[in-house]
Amino acid sequence: MAKVKITLKHSVAHRIPAQRKIVKELGLGRINSSVVKPDNAAIRGAIFKISHLVEIEEVND
Structure with missing residues (x-):
């Protein structure tokens, strides 16, 4: 199964609560x-x- 690597690049400060929760x-x-x-x-x-x-980048197993 394929996987994805997710990297946070921007701060979640001052974002709507739904985005912070995600x-x-x-x-x-x-x-x-x-x-x-x-x-x-x-x-x-x-x-x-x-x-x-x-x-986002795809990662191979």
Whole structure:
């Protein structure tokens, strides 16, 4: 199964609470923190809502 690496590139300070919640639920804390998640519809939907804050790259197993 494919995976995606999500890196937080912009601060979530002064963002709407829904965006802050998504960032926290993905496991991102500080700027430049990264997580590897499975590439599925739920994760892609979350990434879409905060795409202006993160950088995404695909990771091969």
